[in-house]
Amino acid sequence: MQTNKSxxxxxxxxxxxxxxxxxxxxxxxxxxxxxxxxKGGATKYDVIIGQLLLTDFTVVKIMLxxxxxxxxxxxxxxxxxxxxxxxxSGSAGMNIIGGLIFGVGFAVLGYCPxxxxxxxxxxxxxxxxxxxxxxxxxxxxxxxxxxxxRQGILMKGDFGDLTFPRLFKVNHWVIVIPAAMxxxxxxxxxxxxxx
Amino acid sequence: xxxxxxxxxxxxxxxxxxxxLSWFSFLISRKPLACSTSFARTSGMIExxxxxxxxxxxxxYQKIGLAVDWxxxxxxxxxxxxxxxxxxxxxxxxxxxxSLWTAAFGGNPLLRIIVxxxxxxxxxxxxxxxxxxxxxxxxSGTLQLAVSSWISAICFFIGGILTAYIIxxxxx
Numbered sequence: 001m002q003t004n005k006s007x008x009x010x011x012x013x014x015x016x017x018x019x020x021x022x023x024x025x026x027x028x029x030x031x032x033x034x035x036x037x038x039k040g041g042a043t044k045y046d047v048i049i050g051q052l053l054l055t056d057f058t059v060v061k062i063m064l065x066x067x068x069x070x071x072x073x074x075x076x077x078x079x080x081x082x083x084x085x086x087x088x089s090g091s092a093g094m095n096i097i098g099g100l101i102f103g104v105g106f107a108v109l110g111y112c113p114x115x116x117x118x119x120x121x122x123x124x125x126x127x128x129x130x131x132x133x134x135x136x137x138x139x140x141x142x143x144x145x146x147x148x149x150r151q152g153i154l155m156k157g158d159f160g161d162l163t164f165p166r167l168f169k170v171n172h173w174v175i176v177i178p179a180a181m182x183x184x185x186x187x188x189x190x191x192x193x194x195x
Numbered sequence: 196x197x198x199x200x201x202x203x204x205x206x207x208x209x210x211x212x213x214x215x216l217s218w219f220s221f222l223i224s225r226k227p228l229a230c231s232t233s234f235a236r237t238s239g240m241i242e243x244x245x246x247x248x249x250x251x252x253x254x255x256y257q258k259i260g261l262a263v264d265w266x267x268x269x270x271x272x273x274x275x276x277x278x279x280x281x282x283x284x285x286x287x288x289x290x291x292x293x294s295l296w297t298a299a300f301g302g303n304p305l306l307r308i309i310v311x312x313x314x315x316x317x318x319x320x321x322x323x324x325x326x327x328x329x330x331x332x333x334x335s336g337t338l339q340l341a342v343s344s345w346i347s348a349i350c351f352f353i354g355g356i357l358t359a360y361i362i363x364x365x366x367x
Contacts, residue, residue, distance in 0.1 A: 025224050026265035030272015032216055033228060037273065038280035039201070040209035045293035052352075052359035061206035062213065063334055069214025070338035074221055083221040088326050088336055090343020098325025099332075099347040103354015105317025107362060108310060110293065112329040113231040113322060116315075117270045121277030123289045130308040132234075134315020139231075140238035141316070142323035143255035150254070154324070162342040175340055187207075 034118050037062075043118030045110040045126070052107050057195045061187060068183045075176045085163070092157030109134065202284045217335060224265055227339070229331030231322035232259055233267040238319075255323075299367030325350070 034043075040062050041047040050056030077083040106112055109131045111119050116135065119127035164179075165172040198204070213228075220228050239261040243250040251261055281287035291304035300306065322328040325347045327336060333351060336344020 022224060022265045023263070023268045026268035027272040027275075029216060029220050029224065029228065030269035030274075031276035031279070032272075033213065033269065034273035034276025034278075035280045036204075036209045036212045036216070036276075038277040038286070039204040039284075040206050041203055042209075043277050043281075046295040049293075049295050049359060049363070052355045053363055054356065058206045062210040063329075065207045065210025066213035066217070066334050067338045069211050070217040070334065071214075071340070073214065073218040074338060077218065077222065084225070085339045086227055087339050087341035088332065088343045090326060090341070090346065092346075095325050095332075095343050095346040096350055098321050098323070099350025100321070100354040101317055102321030102325055102328065102347075103351045103356075104358045105314045105319075105321055106329070106351060106355040107314070107358035109314030109318055110296075110311075112318065113234055114270075114273060114328065114330040117230065117273035118277035121274040121279075122281045123287050124293070125289060125291045126293065126304070126307050126311045130311025131315040131318075134312040134317075135231075135234045135319035135322075136238045136241065136315075137312075138316035138319025138321075139235035139323055140242060140319075142320045143235060143239065143253055146253075146255040146323075149324075159342060164340040164342060164345075167342060172340065179340070 030117075033114070034121055037115060037118040038122055042115050043111075043122040043124070045119070045124065048112075048115065049107070049110050057190055061190065064183050064187055068180055068187075071176055072180055075172050078172065087161045087163050089158075089161045091155055091159060093153040093155065097153065105138070200283050200285075202286045213334065214338075217338065226265055227331065227335030228269070229266055229327060229335055230270050230273070231319075231328035231331060233264075233270045234319055235259060235323055236261055236264070236267060299363055 037043050041058055042062055047056055047058050051059035074083060074085070078085060109116070111124075111127055111131055113135060116127045116131050120132065163172075164175045168175065217228055220226055235255070236259060239250055239253070239256045239259075243261065250256060278287065292302050292307045296307055318328070325332065326343065327347060329348075329351060332341075332344040332347040337348055
C-alpha cells in the first residue's frame with residue numbers, strides 16, 4: 001500500500017509480486033502476543049471461565065493493564081504525528097446484540113478468537129476440534145446472512161467510527177488521563193480486595 | 196533468561212507487554228492487534244475450495260477480502276508463540292477436557308467437543324455481528340477510545356458472566 005513517490009528501485013521491485021514483509025511482521029507480532037498470552041495463563045479454559053465466574057481476575061488484569069499502557073502510548077504517538085488511529089465503526093444494533101451473542105459463546109466455549117489460537121498452541125484439543133471449527137462455521141453463517149442484516153439491524157442506532165474524545169468534542173488527553181486513572185484505581189482496588 | 200522458563204508471569208507484566216506490543220503494531224504495521232476476521236477469511240477460503248470463485252462475490256467476503264493477510268499471520272503466530280512459551284516452561288500438554296469442565300460435567304470428550312463447537316459458532320457469529328472480538332474491540336479498540344469497542348467489550352462480559360453463571364451454577 002506504499003504511495004511514496006516511486007523511485008527507480010520501486011519501479012523494479014513493485015511488479016505484481018506481493019510484498020511479504022507485512023506478513024512476516026504479522027507473524028512476529030503474533031508470536032510475541034501468543035507467548036505473552038500463554039505466560040499470563042489466558043490460553044487456558046480454567047482461567048477464562050474463572051474470570052467469567054468472577055473467581056479469578058487474571059483476564060481482566062491483563063486486558064486493563066494492556067489498555068492502560070497501550071492507550072497512553074498510542075495517544076502520545078498520535079500527538080507526535082507518528083501513528084493514526086483506526087477506530088471501528090459501530091451501532092447499537094451491531095455492538096450490543098453482537099457483543100451479547102459473543103459473550104454467550106465466550107462462556108460456552110471458554111476461549112475467544114485470540115486465546116483459542118493460544119489454547120491450540122498449548123495443546124487444548126477441545127479448542128482445536130470443537131471451538132476452532134465452531135468459530136469458522138459461525139463466521140460463515142454470518143457471511144451468508146450479511147446481505148439481509150446490513151441495511152437493517154446492523155444500522156440501527158449507527159454512530160460510525162466515533163471515539164469518546166470526538167463525542168465530547170475535546171482533546172484526546174482530556175479523556176485519556178481520567179480513563180487511565182480510572183483503570184489504575186480499578187486495578188488497585190482489585191488487588192486491595194484480594195481478587 | 197530464567198523468566199522465559201517460568202510457567203506464569205504476573206498478569207500486569209503480560210498486560211504491559213501486550214500494551215507495548217500494540218504500540219509497535221500501530222507504528223510498524225499501521226494496524227491494531229485483532230484476530231477474529233481471520234476466522235471469517237478462513238471460512239470463506241474453505242468454502243471457496245468447494246464452491247469456487249463465486250464465493251469471492253459474497254458481499255461480506257468482498258468487504259473483508261479472502262486472502263492470507265497480516266492478521267491471518269498474526270493468528271498463526273499466536274499458536275506458535277503459545278507453543279514456544281508452553282514448551283519452554285514444561286506447561287504443554289495435550290488435553291481433551293479442561294479440569295473445570297470435568298469437575299462440573301465429567302470427562303467425556305465428545306460432550307465437551309460438541310459444546311465447544313456450539314460455543315465457537317456463537318463466538319464466530321457474534322464477533323462478525325459486533326465487528327470484532329476480545330482483542331480487536333476489547334484491547335485495541337478500547338485503547339483507541341472507540342465508542343463501538345467500549346460498548347462491545349462491556350457486552351462481551353455481560354453476556355459471558357451471565358452465561359457462565361447459568362452453565363456452572365444452574366446447570367452444572
